[in-house]
Amino acid sequence: METLLVIEKDNQSQVKKTSLELIALAQKHSWNWDALIYDQDPNFKNQIISFGPRTVFELPGHPNPLVAGSSFRSWLVPQQYSLILATASNFHRDFLAWAAFPQTPTIVNDVVSLEPQHSSQILVKKPLFAGKLIGEFRVSQRPAILLLRPNQISEKPTTKSSSSTTFQVIPQHNDQRYQVLERSVGTQTRADLTEAERIVSGGRGLKDASNYQMIERLASILGATPGASRAIVDAGWVDHSYQVGQTGKTVAPNLYIAVGISGAIQHLAGMSGSRVIVAINNDPNAPIFQKATYGIVGDLFEVIPKLEAKLKEIL
Amino acid sequence: MSKNIFVCLKQVPDTETRFKISDPDTKFDTSTIKWIVNPYDEFAIEEALKLKAQFPDCSTIALSGGPKSRVGEALRTALAMGIDEAILLHFEKDWPSAFTLAKAFAQVIRSEGDPLVILTGKMAIDDHSSLFGPMLAAALEMPFVSLVSSASWNSDHGILGRELEGGVREKVRVSLPAVVTCNKGLNTPRYPSLPGIMKAKKKTIKEVDISAQINVPEGLELNRLTYPPERPAGKILSGSIDAQVTELVTLLRNEAKVL
Ligand SMILES: Cc1cc2nc3c(=O)[nH]c(=O)nc-3n(C[C@H](O)[C@H](O)[C@H](O)COP(=O)(O)OP(=O)(O)OC[C@H]3O[C@@H](n4cnc5c(N)ncnc54)[C@H](O)[C@@H]3O)c2cc1C
Numbered sequence: 068m069e070t071l072l073v074i075e076k077d078n079q080s081q082v083k084k085t086s087l088e089l090i091a092l093a094q095k096h097s098w099n100w101d102a103l104i105y106d107q108d109p110n111f112k113n114q115i116i117s118f119g120p121r122t123v124f125e126l127p128g129h130p131n132p133l134v135a136g137s138s139f140r141s142w143l144v145p146q147q148y149s150l151i152l153a154t155a156s157n158f159h160r161d162f163l164a165w166a167a168f169p170q171t172p173t174i175v176n177d178v179v180s181l182e183p184q185h186s187s188q189i190l191v192k193k194p195l196f197a198g199k200l201i202g203e204f205r206v207s208q209r210p211a212i213l214l215l216r217p218n219q220i221s222e223k224p225t226t227k228s229s230s231s232t233t234f235q236v237i238p239q240h241n242d243q244r245y246q247v248l249e250r251s252v253g254t255q256t257r258a259d260l261t262e263a264e265r266i267v268s269g270g271r272g273l274k275d276a277s278n279y280q281m282i283e284r285l286a287s288i289l290g291a292t293p294g295a296s297r298a299i300v301d302a303g304w305v306d307h308s309y310q311v312g313q314t315g316k317t318v319a320p321n322l323y324i325a326v327g328i329s330g331a332i333q334h335l336a337g338m339s340g341s342r343v344i345v346a347i348n349n350d351p352n353a354p355i356f357q358k359a360t361y362g363i364v365g366d367l368f369e370v371i372p373k374l375e376a377k378l379k380e381i382l
Numbered sequence: 383m384s385k386n387i388f389v390c391l392k393q394v395p396d397t398e399t400r401f402k403i404s405d406p407d408t409k410f411d412t413s414t415i416k417w418i419v420n421p422y423d424e425f426a427i428e429e430a431l432k433l434k435a436q437f438p439d440c441s442t443i444a445l446s447g448g449p450k451s452r453v454g455e456a457l458r459t460a461l462a463m464g465i466d467e468a469i470l471l472h473f474e475k476d477w478p479s480a481f482t483l484a485k486a487f488a489q490v491i492r493s494e495g496d497p498l499v500i501l502t503g504k505m506a507i508d509d510h511s512s513l514f515g516p517m518l519a520a521a522l523e524m525p526f527v528s529l530v531s532s533a534s535w536n537s538d539h540g541i542l543g544r545e546l547e548g549g550v551r552e553k554v555r556v557s558l559p560a561v562v563t564c565n566k567g568l569n570t571p572r573y574p575s576l577p578g579i580m581k582a583k584k585k586t587i588k589e590v591d592i593s594a595q596i597n598v599p600e601g602l603e604l605n606r607l608t609y610p611p612e613r614p615a616g617k618i619l620s621g622s623i624d625a626q627v628t629e630l631v632t633l634l635r636n637e638a639k640v641l
Pocket residue numbers: 269270271272273295296297298299310311312313314315316326327328329330331332333334337347348349350353365366367368397421
């Protein structure tokens with residue numbers, strides 16, 4: 068299958084882990100693949116070449132989804148791809164949905180699995196209602212744009228020795244109607260909740276905004292991203308971008324630690340896809356324990372400092 | 383300036399809903415479902431009302447798509463909050479693609495004409511797709527700005543704040559007309575007032591049947607619905623807190639292998 072993979076760079080000039088998942092998927096299925104990048108870093112480009120793409124296309128316009136989208140749209144028309152794969156993220160949704168209209172109408176967000184079928188169809192699964200149900204969709208139109216949820220592919224890509232990768236720049240289409248006036252680099256260096264491999268979330272059990280630093284501290288020991296229940300977002304303790312759940316972020320880390328969170332249905336919907344769930348709550352009847360892999364029934368103010376100390380010993 | 387401020391809203395199952403897949407397995411039991419206005423679309427409604435206060439000659443028009451047997455209620459909520467007019471885009475199909483939907487909505491918006499801005503939520507909490515906004519913009523050949531959590535409006539442009547992954551903040555200038563998708567933080571949606579509710583009851587909701595546009599074969603069809611995999615029963619630890627913490631760390635390391 069002719070495939071185009073949108074490949075991103077991480078903060079260390081390396082190929083982002085979520086992009087490595089896409090490459091591993093293409094290699095697993097022996098698809099012919101090209102890369103689409105929007106970063107010129109030479110180290111990053113060299114690393115991509117090592118995985119053996121045919122061509123690397125450079126898309127101008129990041130972070131402007133209108134410019135990137137319009138440039139991509141006109142370039143895409145004569146291409147022969149069956150599949151375009153990107154990690155599900157805001158920028159990708161924006162520029163790809165914009166570019167998809169009207170020539171490439173099939174686009175699916177939040178794909179968690181993808182199985183090519185014999186009859187040139189692809190079966191894709193995506194969570195509905197933040198994971199309360201899973202929808203299995205048949206994709207039959209080409210090209211199809213699939214946005215993959217991070218942390219779904221465990222394989223790692225392999226490097227290829229011989230490589231005759233070529234580079235091409237996609238012509239830029241300017242669009243003055245959208246102008247980025249300011250862009251502040253986030254203060255966080257850690258992964259976004261939707262991409263994080265580990266998450267520590269806090270809830271109302273923390274009692275006071277100032278105690279959220281316990282969550283931040285535990286998260287930093289674990290290299291995890293801190294998250295929150297809606298209760299403490301609404302209370303103004305943390306920003307909405309921290310919220311996990313049906314009206315927040317749907318997350319699927321390897322490890323999710325819920326501290327002082329009751330496990331309301333809207334919260335569970337957003338995090339039940341996590342591989343290992345740890346619940347720390349002093350109420351043995353809290354619904355979070357029904358989803359927990361491991362549970363500690365106890366006062367978080369006693370448990371967390373001890374857990375921190377123990378983790379510091381071994382990590 | 384007498385232009386139209388459009389709000390596209392979606393009716394979705396209440397967040398408390400527990401779903402039961404029915405027969406055929408492409409459907410779920412809707413008999414007990416309580417339907418609500420998608421929470422992010424409430425920010426869009428509120429922003430439309432704020433715009434109307436700033437530009438009183440403009441009209442606010444709410445659009446919602448879906449079966450006419452239920453979607454009218456969502457539009458009544460918007461009217462009760464203070465929206466001037468409502469249009470119901472009738473179709474029965476479950477999970478039409480963002481593409482098909484955007485094309486049909488674009489056609490209705492074009493025929494109403496004179497858009498100042500088109501507002502909608504940053505995502506719908508049923509499919510979490512966030513594709514409708516940008517696709518609608520593309521169908522209308524307008525710019526769009528997603529995830530907007532602060533806004534100041536002029537008659538021909540907006541200065542909009544948005545927040546992205548990793549805490550990145552952006553300030554964007556967008557020419558109007560534009561499609562804008564609204565995030566929490568943009569405003570505080572008002573509750574419908576009692577007089578508002580009474581007035582909304584008397585208003586007529588215009589109906590447009592878009593079934594023909596929606597019931598087209600698509601490259602994307604729902605095959606079936608399934609439940610998420612059951613989680614195996616967990617271990618609730620016991621003993622002193624010290625013992626539990628030690629056991630937890632051992633389990634995370636040796637059994638779950640996540641440390
Ligand atoms: C439309 C709608 C959308 C929603 N969307 C979301 C969403 O996206 N995400 C979300 O999270 N919620 C959402 N909610 C809110 C949800 O219903 C709950 O209200 C919320 O998740 C509760 O947050 P909490 O668990 O922090 O607080 P609580 O339910 O108050 O739970 C606090 C927990 O802390 C425990 N605790 C207290 N003290 C201690 C202690 N000393 N040590 C240990 N444990 C302690 C308690 O036993 C309790 O279980 C939504 C609600 C609605 C109506």
